Amino acid sequence: MRPALSRWLAGWVLAWFAALGWAAEADTSRLLPFGPEMAGFRKPVRPVRTSVEGLLWIDAEDFADYGGWRIDTQFVHKMGSAYLLAAGLGTPVSDAQTTIEIPAAGRYRLWVRTRDWFPEHSPGRFEVLVDGKASEARFGQASSDRWQWRSGGVFELAAGPVQLALRDRTGYFARCDALILATDLNYVPPEDLPGIQHERSRLTGLSLEPQDSGEFDVIVVGAGSAGVPAAIAAARHGAVTALVQDRPVLGGNASVELGVGISGAGSRHANARESGIIEEAGRIKARYRHPRMSEPFRILAEAEPNLTVLVNRHVFAVEMVGPQRIAAVRAMDTLSGEIHVYRARQFIDCTGDGWVGYFAGAEYRLGRESREEFGEDLAPPEADRITMSGCLMGNLAVGYQAMDTGRPVDYAPPPWAAKLPTEDFGRAIRGFTGGHWWLEHEGTIDDLANPEQARDELVRITFGYWDYIKNHWPERATARNYDLVYVPHGDAKRETRRLVGDYVLKQQDIQQAVMFPDRISYGGWSLDVHHPRGIYSGGEGPFDYNPPVPIYSIPYRCLYSVNIDNLLLAGRHASVTHVALGTVRVQGTLAPLGQAAGTAAAMCIERGVDPRQLGREAIADLQQTLLKHDQYIPGLRNEDPADLARSAQVRASSSAAVERFDRSSVVVEDEHPLNMSRAVMVPRGIHRQWRSIRILLRSTRSEPVAVTARILGAQQVGQFTADEDLGSVTASVPPGRAAFVEFPLDKPIDSPLVWIWLPKTEGVFWQLMASGPHQACRAYGGGESRPWTVVEGQYYAVCTEPPLAYPVACAPENVINGWTRTIGQTANLWASDPDETLPQWIELEMSRPVRINTVYLTFDTDMNTSHHTISLVPQTVRDYRLSWFDGTEWRPLAYETGNFQRRRVHRFAPVETAKLRLTVEATNGDRSARVFEIRAYEE
Numbered sequence: 017m018r019p020a021l022s023r024w025l026a027g028w029v030l031a032w033f034a035a036l037g038w039a040a041e042a043d044t045s046r047l048l049p050f051g052p053e054m055a056g057f058r059k060p061v062r063p064v065r066t067s068v069e070g071l072l073w074i075d076a077e078d079f080a081d082y083g084g085w086r087i088d089t090q091f092v093h094k095m096g097s098a099y100l101l102a103a104g105l106g107t108p109v110s111d112a113q114t115t116i117e118i119p120a121a122g123r124y125r126l127w128v129r130t131r132d133w134f135p136e137h138s139p140g141r142f143e144v145l146v147d148g149k150a151s152e153a154r155f156g157q158a159s160s161d162r163w164q165w166r167s168g169g170v171f172e173l174a175a176g177p178v179q180l181a182l183r184d185r186t187g188y189f190a191r192c193d194a195l196i197l198a199t200d201l202n203y204v205p206p207e208d209l210p211g212i213q214h215e216r217s218r219l220t221g222l223s224l225e226p227q228d229s230g231e232f233d234v235i236v237v238g239a240g241s242a243g244v245p246a247a248i249a250a251a252r253h254g255a256v257t258a259l260v261q262d263r264p265v266l267g268g269n270a271s272v273e274l275g276v277g278i279s280g281a282g283s284r285h286a287n288a289r290e291s292g293i294i295e296e297a298g299r300i301k302a303r304y305r306h307p308r309m310s311e312p313f314r315i316l317a318e319a320e321p322n323l324t325v326l327v328n329r330h331v332f333a334v335e336m337v338g339p340q341r342i343a344a345v346r347a348m349d350t351l352s353g354e355i356h357v358y359r360a361r362q363f364i365d366c367t368g369d370g371w372v373g374y375f376a377g378a379e380y381r382l383g384r385e386s387r388e389e390f391g392e393d394l395a396p397p398e399a400d401r402i403t404m405s406g407c408l409m410g411n412l413a414v415g416y417q418a419m420d421t422g423r424p425v426d427y428a429p430p431p432w433a434a435k436l437p438t439e440d441f442g443r444a445i446r447g448f449t450g451g452h453w454w455l456e457h458e459g460t461i462d463d464l465a466n467p468e469q470a471r472d473e474l475v476r477i478t479f480g481y482w483d484y485i486k487n488h489w490p491e492r493a494t495a496r497n498y499d500l501v502y503v504p505h506g507d508a509k510r511e512t513r514r515l516v517g518d519y520v521l522k523q524q525d526i527q528q529a530v531m532f533p534d535r536i537s538y539g540g541w542s543l544d545v546h547h548p549r550g551i552y553s554g555g556e557g558p559f560d561y562n563p564p565v566p567i568y569s570i571p572y573r574c575l576y577s578v579n580i581d582n583l584l585l586a587g588r589h590a591s592v593t594h595v596a597l598g599t600v601r602v603q604g605t606l607a608p609l610g611q612a613a614g615t616a617a618a619m620c621i622e623r624g625v626d627p628r629q630l631g632r633e634a635i636a637d638l639q640q641t642l643l644k645h646d647q648y649i650p651g652l653r654n655e656d657p658a659d660l661a662r663s664a665q666v667r668a669s670s671s672a673a674v675e676r677f678d679r680s681s682v683v684v685e686d687e688h689p690l691n692m693s694r695a696v697m698v699p700r701g702i703h704r705q706w707r708s709i710r711i712l713l714r715s716t717r718s719e720p721v722a723v724t725a726r727i728l729g730a731q732q733v734g735q736f737t738a739d740e741d742l743g744s745v746t747a748s749v750p751p752g753r754a755a756f757v758e759f760p761l762d763k764p765i766d767s768p769l770v771w772i773w774l775p776k777t778e779g780v781f782w783q784l785m786a787s788g789p790h791q792a793c794r795a796y797g798g799g800e801s802r803p804w805t806v807v808e809g810q811y812y813a814v815c816t817e818p819p820l821a822y823p824v825a826c827a828p829e830n831v832i833n834g835w836t837r838t839i840g841q842t843a844n845l846w847a848s849d850p851d852e853t854l855p856q857w858i859e860l861e862m863s864r865p866v867r868i869n870t871v872y873l874t875f876d877t878d879m880n881t882s883h884h885t886i887s888l889v890p891q892t893v894r895d896y897r898l899s900w901f902d903g904t905e906w907r908p909l910a911y912e913t914g915n916f917q918r919r920r921v922h923r924f925a926p927v928e929t930a931k932l933r934l935t936v937e938a939t940n941g942d943r944s945a946r947v948f949e950i951r952a953y954e955e
């Protein structure tokens with residue numbers, strides 16, 4: 017790419033981010049107390065100019081002041097441009113206003129392009145005021161729900177400035193795309209999309225001529241949890257890369273605009289959180305308390321010199337060379353309407369919707385496969401086009417936000433609000449100040465073909481649900497003082513098109529944990545497929561099915577198109593069945609797919625091959641490269657012959673023989689009501705007798721409540737059926753607060769594991785801790801004759817007196833054993849003796865002096881926590897020195913303070929040495945220095 021162009025693009029992007037930041041700061045009056053408000057997002061102000069005498073085209077998004085209206089750029093590909101939306105709560109939002117220059121006095125007919133989004137009731141109506149005079153027509157009332165021009169009457173205007181205002185009349189999602197003032201009173205604007213675009217171009221001077229805007233090695237389209245790691249990985253591996261994103265921020269569903277949290281295998285399995293780029297970003301998020309992933313992704317992307325980030329660009333077409341090769345993508349600037357062409361050799365579709373593939377003619381699937389097609393017993397008997405619904409999201413809220421007004425508030429729903437089942441609602445409602453992930457439309461509504469209708473349906477459901485909460489919910493008295501304060505307008509999508517690769521991952525691969533030879537990553541979230549009827553499923557509940565799965569592998573062949581030669585794919589549109597998407601779609605699982613696709617794309621560029629050939633010829637290289645960059649692939653370990661550390665002798669100042677888990681290890685992350693039996697299992701450890709068990713409970717009751725814990729022994733992890741009774745102990749939970757409640761237990765324990773079972777207790781919550789001792793797990797719902805449902809990787813908060821202590825093998829050689837996380841019972845790390853004070857050191861001695869210029873270090877950021885919630889993980893090395901031995905003395909290579917990352921790479925001028933040493937001076941809290949891996953290279 018030309019450097020000047022690249023600088024210009026980079027400057028443009030920076031200007032955009034700066035503009036966003038400025039807008040959010042400047043517009044604090046509209047900030048809600050919940051999180052970053054995206055209402056500040058607007059098109060840079062552009063004066064209205066006319067290119068054709070007697071005709072003035074004014075885009076609504078060019079209004080100088082949006083008032084209470086919001087810009088909506090989600091549907092540019094369907095209706096031609098951005099528009100303004102009066103996303104209110106039933107009270108009209110304040111006027112959007114602007115002033116234009118009328119070149120010559122005369123009579124002008126006003127045309128307004130608008131849409132009645134639900135003609136049975138015409139919820140969103142508005143007027144246009146021209147110099148204070150209302151249009152003779154009300155807009156948003158029509159017999160059809162398509163976008164169309166409506167005449168607003170004739171205005172007598174003097175030359176000079178004229179004020180235009182959009183006056184919302186209903187407060188219910190009125191929308192306005194553009195206005196035209198025409199002196200020819202018989203002029204009628206075109207209604208077809210190409211005609212509209214041509215007319216906008218003719219009247220405003222906007223060029224529709226595609227601009228050649230850059231050439232790259234790799235183009236990634238879509239910057240969600242898959243796209244950002246894909247772009248960063250490609251750039252880090254030397255490919256000149258562009259990331260084209262149609263939103264103003266990065267992150268897709270995980271952005272600050274929408275707000276979906278990142279889950280993955282770690283939410284269901286012990287020590288299974290995804291590493292690599294998503295861990296790096298997640299650690300930044302936690303460290304600096306960013307609410308979601310936009311900012312961490314931006315920080316990492318901006319640090320890559322090979323990466324150009326282009327926001328507000330919607331890819332709407334591709335240019336091909338031959339039937340099977342993409343040459344370029346065409347992107348529309350969602351704000352200005354300008355068209356850019358970006359060329360590349362390899363493309364990665366990370367749009368979630370598979371748009372790039374679709375434009376290129378890639379094979380794809382939509383909806384549910386039949387049971388017979390893949391032999392999946394969870395699939396329906398017949399194939400159909402049903403997909404999982406998305407949710408209305410914005411400002412980190414799902415569905416809506418409601419606040420306590422301090423006085424009773426009645427609610428009368430608008431007549432167009434969805435009518436939800438009131439008798440058999442089928443959902444346990446935990447909290448009503450915001451909506452829930454199951455506020456979904458029916459799966460027959462097509463988020464792809466008619467995305468605006470899909471979003472509008474979710475708006476209807478939100479108001480219908482609030483009606484349920486206020487007027488029908490059995491516990492509605494608790495919501496009496498609450499009122500809606502915000503309803504988002506973004507549709508966070510869950511399932512649309514899936515592109516077909518050389519392999520389609522299916523249910524059995526997942527449930528049987530097939531270890532594919534070309535595996536590049538893994539998953540472990542359950543087969544969580546939502547009910548095809550969405551919120552209308554009533555008593556059948558929100559899931560179609562949701563069985564737990566083991567850790568399974570994902571093959572590289574799911575990541576490139578079966579029929580487009582230079583197209584990789586990563587995201588929820590990867591090559592999997594509808595059933596398999598139930599587990600693959602979580603963002604922690606998708607991010608490593610992105611990292612794998614980006615790495616593969618860069619390797620394709622380097623080797624001059626396409627993705628399929630790369631997989632056939634160099635899958636082991638790809639796998640080893642991913643491991644080197646901290647991606648975890650089950651069953652594969654570091655076998656990189658270039659890693660000079662692998663053959664070293666390793667020794668350390670000390671090693672831990674026991675691991676301790678005490679009260680300071682308990683970090684609360686959530687809580688569950690004791691509305692059923694709940695239990696936790698922990699290892700007994702080296703102490704054969706505990707004085708007491710401390711359980712972290714929160715009571716909402718106003719009086720102390722007695723809870724009786726049953727304590728039992730077990731022989732195997734997860735064996736909640738074991739009945740080696742150690743006794744029942746009753747303790748009192750104090751009222752109105754959370755406290756560690758002490759359950760005395762002075763009894764010898766013979767079994768290797770202990771589980772603690774609390775019965776259903778009204779008004780008491782058992783807090784969950786972010787991480788647990790090894791071998792721990794939790795279970796719920798069992799007891800008496802009912803089986804327990806066991807959840808690995810999650811723990812109810814518990815500790816013991818004396819603190820749990822269990823033997824571990826944390827030998828120094830673990831740093832070169834090829835594994836970089838705890839797997840099963842094997843720690844795979846070096847930990848210094850917690851009874852020895854820091855600093856502690858670990859040393860690698862090679863059989864002969866070697867040249868080294870790069871060292872890769874992998875620390876412990878506790879992969880046993882499911883989310884990136886802990887700001888500074890205690891187990892992580894904080895301050896350390898890296899040194900080499902020159903034959904007589906140790907010489908410095910790197911000195912770091914304040915580290916919070918798992919993976920650190922140090923590059924330096926080459927040294928010739930037989931010895932490397934890492935000295936850990938401080939951790940973020942742990943008494944041991946903990947290191948999973950040390951690699952050394954001459955690169």
Ligand SMILES: Cc1cc2nc3c(=O)[nH]c(=O)nc-3n(C[C@H](O)[C@H](O)[C@H](O)COP(=O)(O)OP(=O)(O)OC[C@H]3O[C@@H](n4cnc5c(N)ncnc54)[C@H](O)[C@@H]3O)c2cc1C
Nearest residue numbers: 238240241242262268269279331367368407587588602603
């Ligand atoms: C309500 C809800 C709750 C969920 N809960 C969870 C959860 O708890 N944990 C979890 O991990 N996952 C959850 N998911 C699933 C998860 O959010 C999605 O599966 C995931 O975001 C898909 O990631 P992606 O990168 O493929 O797509 P996205 O996150 O959608 O990112 C794709 C990006 O590409 C952009 N794009 C699309 N088309 C184009 C184009 N033509 N040109 C340029 N850019 C384009 C989009 O605007 C978007 O920003 C949830 C989903 C929903 C809807």
